[in-house]
Amino acid sequence: MRDVLFCLRRLFAIAWALDRRRFATGATLLLLGAVATPVVGLAAGGVVDGVDAGAPRSATAWGVTLAVALAGELMLAHFAHLYYFELAELTEERLNRDLVRLVNGSAHLDRSDDPAHADRVDLLRQDVLQMRETVQSGLQLGATAVQVLLTAAVLVTLSPWFLLLIAAAVVPVVAGRRAETQFQETREAQSTTTRGVRHLRRLATSPGSQKEIRLSGGGDYLLRRQRDLLGGYRSAMARADRRYALRRGLGQLAFGVAYVGAVVWAFELVRQGRASAGDVVLTVVLATQLATQMATGIELLGTVHRAAAGLRRFAALEAEQTAEALPTAGLPPAAATDRGLRLEGLRFRYPGADEDTLRGIDLDLPGGTSVAVVGENGAGKSTLLKLLTGLYPPTGGRILVGGTDLAEVAPDAWRERTAALHQDFARVELGLRESVGIGHLPAGFAHEAVGAALDRARADGLGEQVGLDGVLGTGYADGRDLSGGQWQAVGFARTLMRPDPLLLVLDEPGSALDALAEQRLVDAYQETAREVAATVGGVTVFVTHRLSTVQLADHIVVLEGGRVVEQGTHGQLLVAGGRYADLWGLQARAYAR
Numbered sequence: 206m207r208d209v210l211f212c213l214r215r216l217f218a219i220a221w222a223l224d225r226r227r228f229a230t231g232a233t234l235l236l237l238g239a240v241a242t243p244v245v246g247l248a249a250g251g252v253v254d255g256v257d258a259g260a261p262r263s264a265t266a267w268g269v270t271l272a273v274a275l276a277g278e279l280m281l282a283h284f285a286h287l288y289y290f291e292l293a294e295l296t297e298e299r300l301n302r303d304l305v306r307l308v309n310g311s312a313h314l315d316r317s318d319d320p321a322h323a324d325r326v327d328l329l330r331q332d333v334l335q336m337r338e339t340v341q342s343g344l345q346l347g348a349t350a351v352q353v354l355l356t357a358a359v360l361v362t363l364s365p366w367f368l369l370l371i372a373a374a375v376v377p378v379v380a381g382r383r384a385e386t387q388f389q390e391t392r393e394a395q396s397t398t399t400r401g402v403r404h405l406r407r408l409a410t411s412p413g414s415q416k417e418i419r420l421s422g423g424g425d426y427l428l429r430r431q432r433d434l435l436g437g438y439r440s441a442m443a444r445a446d447r448r449y450a451l452r453r454g455l456g457q458l459a460f461g462v463a464y465v466g467a468v469v470w471a472f473e474l475v476r477q478g479r480a481s482a483g484d485v486v487l488t489v490v491l492a493t494q495l496a497t498q499m500a501t502g503i504e505l506l507g508t509v510h511r512a513a514a515g516l517r518r519f520a521a522l523e524a525e526q527t528a529e530a531l532p533t534a535g536l537p538p539a540a541a542t543d544r545g546l547r548l549e550g551l552r553f554r555y556p557g558a559d560e561d562t563l564r565g566i567d568l569d570l571p572g573g574t575s576v577a578v579v580g581e582n583g584a585g586k587s588t589l590l591k592l593l594t595g596l597y598p599p600t601g602g603r604i605l606v607g608g609t610d611l612a613e614v615a616p617d618a619w620r621e622r623t624a625a626l627h628q629d630f631a632r633v634e635l636g637l638r639e640s641v642g643i644g645h646l647p648a649g650f651a652h653e654a655v656g657a658a659l660d661r662a663r664a665d666g667l668g669e670q671v672g673l674d675g676v677l678g679t680g681y682a683d684g685r686d687l688s689g690g691q692w693q694a695v696g697f698a699r700t701l702m703r704p705d706p707l708l709l710v711l712d713e714p715g716s717a718l719d720a721l722a723e724q725r726l727v728d729a730y731q732e733t734a735r736e737v738a739a740t741v742g743g744v745t746v747f748v749t750h751r752l753s754t755v756q757l758a759d760h761i762v763v764l765e766g767g768r769v770v771e772q773g774t775h776g777q778l779l780v781a782g783g784r785y786a787d788l789w790g791l792q793a794r795a796y797a798r
């Protein structure tokens with residue numbers, strides 16, 4: 206019951222804050238409709254007693270009451286629905302917004318990389334979809350509770366033994382709750398499977414991956430994988446469903462026996478002369494109503510109870526995020542720095558991983574320089590960039606920005622001074638202006654600012670082709686899909702919206718570009734970096750596998766197994782004849798062939 210009260214308190218508080226008038230009117234109409242239900246029983250008994258006693262006036266008065274109560278029961282519930290339906294929609298929307306804020310509100314990305322957290326967020330997305338129904342169910346549950354209480358009060362005035370009927374009515378409630386909890390546990394245990402199925406479905410149907418799936422003929426394989434996953438899921442859920450139905454059925458059976466006993470007892474009271482024929486009708490009507498009310502109540506309780514589990518998940522996430530919320534306090538980063546960045550004994554281990562990805566990195570990156578980070582797949586290059594941009598806190602060592610430990614700098618303020626294009630950049634399917642302008646909201650999507658960012662990213666041609674208000678992506682009827690390189694250029698322009706960044710980060714610009722386009726992109730970046738270096742002394746760090754691009758950097762860092770194994774200029778590293786020289790030789794031979 207605690208769960209149910211918690212859920213109702215929370216949802217009603219949101220609904221009340223969103224629209225008091227609608228909430229109060231909907232609830233009042235529902236309650237009036239609830240009162241009408243037991244009145245139907247009283248009036249039906251009154252009619253029978255009136256007729257039995259040969260009192261036509263009384264019978265007529267009760268008849269009119271019966272008609273009004275029946276009409277009220279139907280009409281009031283209908284009008285109430287008009288009010289609370291919209292309110293429920295508003296509540297669901299609000300929770301959706303809260304979820305987006307929560308998922309994006311933590312200081313670091315650690316949680317997003319945790320599969321258990323991903324499962325929880327996935328469940329929460331489904332939970333929020335149910336909240337609309339829950340608000341309605343919660344209000345109806347309140348009205349049903351009033352109905353049950355009134356019905357019970359009337360029955361008890363006939364005979365205290367009818368209390369047993371009410372006690373029996375609790376059995377299906379308890380059994381239903383148990384069944385619901387078990388069902389929920391099974392559902393949660395299956396969340397990894399459902400997430401997997403959804404991923405496979407998206408993979409097989411989304412425009413982004415469909416080309417590859419079709420060409421590789423992998424569709425059948427994905428379907429088989431889905432079938433296998435679903436096979437296990439369905440049998441687990443079918444078992445849970447059967448257990449659920451059995452527990453609830455047994456609960457209902459207990460009430461059914463008590464119901465028959467109550468009707469028999471009413472006839473016995475008449476036989477003893479302690480009750481009238483009208484009382485028997487009243488008992489039959491009310492006991493039937495009680496059965497329906499309890500069944501409805503269990504159904505509604507189930508919905509609210511299910512939602513309570515979701516709201517608890519929500520509250521837990523909220524509490525965790527509040528504890529880890531982006532601290533607003535902290536030092537501001539230096540307005541300008543020629544000391545650049547310094548990494549001291551930097552170590553990092555991903556949450557849940559068995560070993561460190563970065564194993565003690567010491568680097569000096571003076572302000573105004575461009576730094577290329579190279580190394581084999583998995584060397585830790587992208588991880589290093591994530592730490593520099595503050596997406597993760599180091600698990601050891603520190604990063605100094607202009608001499609100040611990054612851990613002491615306000616994360617928000619640091620983010621405002623970094624511009625980053627990651628390997629898995631976002632394809633923001635909105636208008637070109639928004640897709641670029643979202644990189645720096647204070648600029649207010651202004652034509653000049655967005656146009657300048659597109660120019661700097663050398664994507665002005667795209668601006669002319671699509672138009673600043675042209676819609677990107679196939680998610681819209683009038684949207685236009687872009688090539689991988691064009692999407693990257695939009696992402697690049699987005700990063701260049703940031704004014705005066707102290708750190709510019711570019712992770713594998715060549716992943717979607719040909720060599721020439723990558724060179725243009727890096728040139729554009731270098732140019733921006735030079736401008737920034739001249740004004741604030743920013744550092745540019747880029748990761749690429751193309752050494753033709755790397756050679757232009759002021760400083761080259763070679764990572765291997767999370768450690769710096771070499772560093773220097775292109776010339777110095779070639780002379781040193783180490784790892785970099787080997788890689789250079791390999792790529793030069795490949796080009797010469």
Ligand SMILES: Nc1ncnc2c1ncn2[C@@H]1O[C@H](COP(=O)(O)OP(=O)(O)OP(=O)(O)O)[C@@H](O)[C@H]1O
Pocket residue numbers: 318555556558562580581582583584585586587588589
């Ligand atoms: N979110 C994560 N959780 C756990 N381990 C991770 C995560 N991201 C990366 N790793 C691991 O950290 C190591 C370094 O990954 P990283 O992406 O930094 O390498 P990289 O040098 O950028 O590789 P690539 O050239 O392939 O992009 C890899 O072994 C990878 O499996």
